[in-house]
Amino acid sequence: MKTVKQILVIVLLAVAAQLQAQNNAGLKLPNGFKATLFADTIGSARHIAITQNGVIFAKLMYPNKAGKSIVRLEDANKDGVADKVTGWANYGGTGIFVSGKKLFATSDNDVYLYQLNENDEVVNPLTPKTIVKGLIARNQHASKSITLDGQNNVYVNIGAYSNACQEKDRSPGSKGMMPCPILDSAGGIWKFDGNKENQVYGDGIRYATGLRNVVGLDWNTTTNSLFVTQHGRDQLNSFYPKLYTDAQNAELPAETMYEIKEGDNAGWPYVYFDPYQKKKIVSPEYGGDGMKEGGENAINPTVFFPAHMAPNALLFYTGNQFPEKYKNGAFIAFHGSWNRAPLPQEGYFVAFVPFKNGKPNGEWEIFANGFSGLSGDEKVTNPRKAKARPCGLAQGPDGSLYVSDDSRGSIFKISYSK
Amino acid sequence: MNIKQWSVLSLFIFCCAMSLQAQDIAKGKKIYATRCLVCHQADGGGVPNMNAPLDGASNVVGNNIARLVRIIKKGYNEKIALDGFYYSNAMTANPDLSDADIANVLSYVRTSWSNSASKITVAQVQAAKSKK
Numbered sequence: 001m002k003t004v005k006q007i008l009v010i011v012l013l014a015v016a017a018q019l020q021a022q023n024n025a026g027l028k029l030p031n032g033f034k035a036t037l038f039a040d041t042i043g044s045a046r047h048i049a050i051t052q053n054g055v056i057f058a059k060l061m062y063p064n065k066a067g068k069s070i071v072r073l074e075d076a077n078k079d080g081v082a083d084k085v086t087g088w089a090n091y092g093g094t095g096i097f098v099s100g101k102k103l104f105a106t107s108d109n110d111v112y113l114y115q116l117n118e119n120d121e122v123v124n125p126l127t128p129k130t131i132v133k134g135l136i137a138r139n140q141h142a143s144k145s146i147t148l149d150g151q152n153n154v155y156v157n158i159g160a161y162s163n164a165c166q167e168k169d170r171s172p173g174s175k176g177m178m179p180c181p182i183l184d185s186a187g188g189i190w191k192f193d194g195n196k197e198n199q200v201y202g203d204g205i206r207y208a209t210g211l212r213n214v215v216g217l218d219w220n221t222t223t224n225s226l227f228v229t230q231h232g233r234d235q236l237n238s239f240y241p242k243l244y245t246d247a248q249n250a251e252l253p254a255e256t257m258y259e260i261k262e263g264d265n266a267g268w269p270y271v272y273f274d275p276y277q278k279k280k281i282v283s284p285e286y287g288g289d290g291m292k293e294g295g296e297n298a299i300n301p302t303v304f305f306p307a308h309m310a311p312n313a314l315l316f317y318t319g320n321q322f323p324e325k326y327k328n329g330a331f332i333a334f335h336g337s338w339n340r341a342p343l344p345q346e347g348y349f350v351a352f353v354p355f356k357n358g359k360p361n362g363e364w365e366i367f368a369n370g371f372s373g374l375s376g377d378e379k380v381t382n383p384r385k386a387k388a389r390p391c392g393l394a395q396g397p398d399g400s401l402y403v404s405d406d407s408r409g410s411i412f413k414i415s416y417s418k
Numbered sequence: 419m420n421i422k423q424w425s426v427l428s429l430f431i432f433c434c435a436m437s438l439q440a441q442d443i444a445k446g447k448k449i450y451a452t453r454c455l456v457c458h459q460a461d462g463g464g465v466p467n468m469n470a471p472l473d474g475a476s477n478v479v480g481n482n483i484a485r486l487v488r489i490i491k492k493g494y495n496e497k498i499a500l501d502g503f504y505y506s507n508a509m510t511a512n513p514d515l516s517d518a519d520i521a522n523v524l525s526y527v528r529t530s531w532s533n534s535a536s537k538i539t540v541a542q543v544q545a546a547k548s549k550k
Binding site: 032044059062139140141142162163168169170171172235237238338341342381382383384385389406409 | 423451455456457459460461464465466467468469491495496497503504506507508509510511520
């Protein structure tokens with residue numbers, strides 16, 4: 001009897017271990033993909049960047065328990081789990097980017113540059129060069145995301161410190177300011193020289209405007225152009241209940257991806273993109289009624305997604321590990337919505353859009369889901385219930401995809417094998 | 419009055435008081451649903467780093483009623499840590515809410531979810547306003 005019990009226990013333990021390995025760190029993935037929990041509880045990991053040797057750097061929104069706000073992670077024994085985790089710096093922020101042995105990182109005001117050695121260790125943790133300083137940060141949409149273009153130009157998102165540029169922000173009945181004064185110094189993408197120190201606004205150029213808050217941005221090497229993902233405006237129903245129901249607000253406006261050329265204007269705050277009419281609609285703060293079209297000079301989105309899902313990272317996949325379908329396509333990390341309440345929230349997943357010759361080539365789809373940790377297909381109703389919220393993306397030298405999360409502080413590694 | 423009459427009367431008063439209180443909370447809940455839920459969410463949990471939680475927040479169940487009244491009336495957007503975290507969004511002002519509305523919605527948030535602080539009376543709201 002005893003031996004039977006012992007055997008049973010051993011079998012059960014083996015099955016449990018097997019399930020653990022198969023459960024893909026709790027993620028739901030397409031066939032052939034698997035995931036490991038590369039790191040956990042490292043702190044509020046916003047964006048991540050990776051070196052040619054596979055060393056990962058994560059920028060934290062707050063210093064973590066060790067008091068560090070840039071975390072370096074290395075998987076020396078290559079088992080899919082980071083085994084060397086260190087860190088430095090004490091300022092919060094979102095942006096991080098690796099270019100060779102240069103590491104760019106942002107606070108909400110500045111862009112800093114660190115030097116890495118041959119082992120991808122930081123050489124000057126206490127004395128980075130200040131590349132850009134004094135950017136506007138007024139609580140709302142203050143985080144700075146960055147990417148580079150291969151020519152050492154730095155593109156910085158400067159989010160608008162407002163929802164819809166009302167005279168009184170987020171107030172029912174308050175009119176939109178005309179012209180919106182915020183656009184002088186925010187609500188767009190600014191371009192700076194990655195080699196030059198101590199640049200201020202005047203040293204850069206406003207590369208694109210009319211972008212409320214871009215958190216995801218990536219340089220597309222097929223088109224040799226910048227792509228961004230914008231967080232659309234909130235609360236149409238709160239301020240204009242006669243024009244928009246709760247259910248309409250939950251689906252308006254679309255979250256949008258744009259291909260950006262120098263000088264482009266994406267239309268915020270004057271218009272928003274309606275995913276049903278597939279048109280730029282005049283914002284109610286500027287006299288719109290939900291139908292009136294506007295934004296004649298504003299660009300159209302390259303791809304649009306359901307409202308409020310918060311596209312926090314964008315990555316064009318150039319690796320060779322994933323199946324052909326994924327080559328040069330776009331991964332988007334959706335942080336997850338809050339402004340769909342009282343309806344259930346959406347997002348909290350990583351989506352994929354196939355691209356061919358630099359243009360979308362098919363519908364968007366959910367690539368990786370289950371970050372919220374809720375069982376089955378249960379939707380997130382209250383954002384704090386979501387265990388993990390996808391926020392950053394990076395592609396490893398072997399073609400694996402890494403996803404960071406700023407809630408639980410984890411990094412997931414997603415790989416493919418036939 | 420005999421004992422029986424006394425007990426009937428006191429039961430009546432007790433019930434009246436209960437239903438009055440219940441009505442205040444119900445009114446507060448309605449205001450919450452139309453004006454606050456969008457940001458602070460149905461569970462009072464807010465949105466991490468964006469909209470402050472009201473459930474379990476030390477200020478919300480605390481004794482600085484004047485501050486709570488001022489936040490509801492004037493809105494709130496300051497870079498000040500609340501229980502160790504910062505919230506980036508700008509809270510809408512509610513200049514049109516009456517003193518009774520403010521008392522009701524504050525009573526609702528102070529007694530809902532895991533919160534079990536005292537309710538707020540109209541007199542407390544008025545006293546808070548005169549303090550400025």
